Amino acid sequence: MSAWRRARLVRRQEQSRTGRTLLFDVPQWPGHLAGQHVDVRLSADDGYQAIRSYSLAAPTEGDGIELGVQTVPGGEVSPYLARDLPVGADVEVRGPLGGWFVWRPEQRESVLLVAGGCGIVPLMAMIRAHRLERSTAPMRLVYSVRDPAQVWYRDELAGGAAGATVPRIVYTRRAPPGSSRPPGHISAHDLQTPEEAGASPALCFVCGPTGFVEHAAEVLTGIGHDPSRIRTERFG
């Protein structure tokens, strides 16, 4: 297991009413792959410690790492990180962790990214790595949120970050005015374009709350994806 390192908060950015991205400086950060995560450790003066996992939101860039934290009401760690940790303060991080839920730039196969809520975080790292490496591998994002105010990385996604493909945003509770799709859970129609029917199935990365991940994986297998090619990460 890798050692704990000091991580200093250098910037916090609002992504939604309850979601923030946090940029930390971690001296001598060893680098990481898109999709990996870190453990974050908070220590109180009385010695009490709390550890939680957070995904890395961007490819390696020097000693900076970006995390995305969604406040869980009543949660011990997420409200503190998202709202209260002062810029300039330190936490500890351990990682990078995880070797299965990763996308490597040398991968040439089609990729389907399926995010629920803050499950966008590790998938955003894949989208950014894909763009940075000028990968020509097809990569498509389907992103499920409750309503338009919950969309993280709005401008970056609108700018065509996911290769040449415009991300499909699926609203579960309230869609923007004029939307042709009524609000509802992600469906086969959302996960498969007409052009993809019959094509060799993509490698799928699905991330979000457990209920979302299980539903999305079931829909994917229902439209012919091989379960062994569906990689999942559950946030809680």
Ligand SMILES: Cc1cc2nc3c(=O)[nH]c(=O)nc-3n(C[C@H](O)[C@H](O)[C@H](O)COP(=O)(O)OP(=O)(O)OC[C@H]3O[C@@H](n4cnc5c(N)ncnc54)[C@H](O)[C@@H]3O)c2cc1C
């Ligand atoms: C590999 C991995 C990567 C993760 N990456 C991210 C990430 O990028 N961004 C992020 O915001 N979170 C991420 N998480 C979830 C994160 O580790 C914490 O579980 C989350 O922030 C809640 O911690 P907490 O201390 O605030 O809540 P806790 O005090 O641990 O829990 C409070 C209550 O909320 C429930 N709960 C816990 N987590 C969730 C949840 N995610 N949704 C709904 N209810 C919950 C608990 O069952 C409990 O009842 C990741 C988890 C894993 C395992």
